[in-house]
Amino acid sequence: MTAPAPRIVVDRLHSPFRRALRSWETILLVVAVAVFIGNTFLSPYFLNAWNLSDATFNFTEKAMIAFAMAMLIVAGEIDLSVASIIALASTAMGLVMTAGAGVPVIVLVGIGTGLICGAVNGFLVAGMGLPSIVVTIGTMSLFRGIAFIVLGDQAFNGYPPEFAFFGQGYVWWVISFELVLFIIFALIYWAVLHRSTFGRAVYAIGNNATAAQFSGIRVQRVRFILFLLTGVMSGVAAVCLTSRLGSTRPSIATGWELEVVTMVVLGGVNILGGSGTIPGVVLAAIIMGMVTFGFGLLNVPGIVMSVFLGALLIGVIAVPRLLRGK
């Protein structure tokens, strides 16, 4: 961190085409294609409709959270409690399931728990003005802690068979319900962030919260809504994941907060806030899913994969900075 450099005012903007060519999303697209081609050559099992469909499960649930997280990070906040919200929401679903609730109630309870957790984070950050990174480290411990208190070393099993649709069902041929949900959410979040006044407010807050406030944006309300959204999306992800696994353990989705943040940062969202796009996050999700799946086909252990993702996270930020000679 050094003294601010003088703003360079360019006298001519590049053409939209050239800007698009040099954008982060283009780089991601090239990487995605390269990963796809690489996987095709590395494993004969990769290019198969059903295998590719299976591969989407590697990212759909995380990506749903990543969309909301992207908006939150653009606004200059972060939510590290998302994986713990999944654990708590899944536990709540298990509780009502054992009490004999039907599928609609189970789903509503899962999403509702996410909403409540998001409201808690939102209240602490937006209502009380506490730093989001510490608050969500706290709630990360608290939410999963409650799941541990309820479940201990036990697990909830025996979800009704109809409940399996959310994580295992297919809408048409190889198109899974989760994939459809992923596409719908991608479109919704794209519209909200890039085509609505709320989205503009999110960027404004991320660039300069004080200026946004003086421009008439209800900064704290927007922040609160963003935390609600990450909570709800974690609830939705909890429904899908619980349905896919068919059971609830308090250790469910451990470490997902890091994968979600990696996905968002890889998608070109500035971790300090103010910039980033949903298409970038979509591409990053697909890349991460394909890389994970490709490694899986090659029998690479999961932990080696996480090393790769960690290096990727640092690399994607470091390489452009190195090239610019920062």
Add this chain to the structure above:
Amino acid sequence: MTVLKSREALLALAILVSVGIIAMRFPAFVAPGNLANVFNDTAPLMLLAIGQMIVILTKCIDLSVAANLALTGMVAALMNGAGVPLPLILCAVIVLGGVLGAVNGVLVWKLGIPSIVVTLGTMTIYRGTIFIMTEGKWVNAHEMTEGFKALPRLVFLGLPVMSWIAIATILIFAVVLTRTALGRAFYAVGGNPHAAVYAGIDVGRTQFWAFVISGALAGFTGYLWVARYAVAYVDVAGGFELDVVAACVIGGIAIAGGAGSIWGAMLGAIFLGVIKNALPVVGISPFWQMAISGTAIILAVAFNAAQSRPKGRLILREAAQ
């Protein structure tokens, strides 16, 4: 009177009160021997909290400490298996830990990548490296020499060596932070980076040294941990980085940098240590610990915010940073 108002005094009071309440029903908990045990148990947390505190002072965060601890601990165990003498191992773990910290530091200093991103990445890389090195194998007690395992448990003047190391480290860094130029630079960089630049302090280099210190302490703790529990594997101290950050937050280290004392970090660690050790004594399931420390973090940060007075409005972003 100012002493009583200080955060550290309040925290110490909170710890004393909770120990007192436990003691009323379970007198055995406050037996000197047990209290010494609790302190000794908390020593690794204290050591890491000191490093973390210095990093947080400079407006950064180090989430890789637990992975660093696990990696250096594994290297120590492997070196021991290869017959390397103990003093050499001790030097090696401090250097290796410092190098791992320096990797974080260089990325933050030279490339200006936010520390949370850097250390999230190195956290997974360091832990994954253990797996790649060992293929997931464990180093068990019978594969370690007696001398290797004995050092942290050696009792000296009534306390195990591990406790003494924690005490010595706290005293050393209390002096470093308050009586040396580097120590003051940590505060200056976090308090106001721009003012620090004009005062002739290299912000990036100061952050770099904070990471090196944090890494070296994590490396040293890695040996202590592996030797004390007599086992080394991939998931040693999994998730411990959150406890370390929690200890700092509870100890009143401002997450925005520039404020906090080493005594706060120490007391924050002890607070968590007391809770962890008291739960089984008072008959509460250890599964409650996670939720309790989560609540403690939230209460502590809310309390911190209530105490710090509101700052003036900052209009220009560049000037504000």
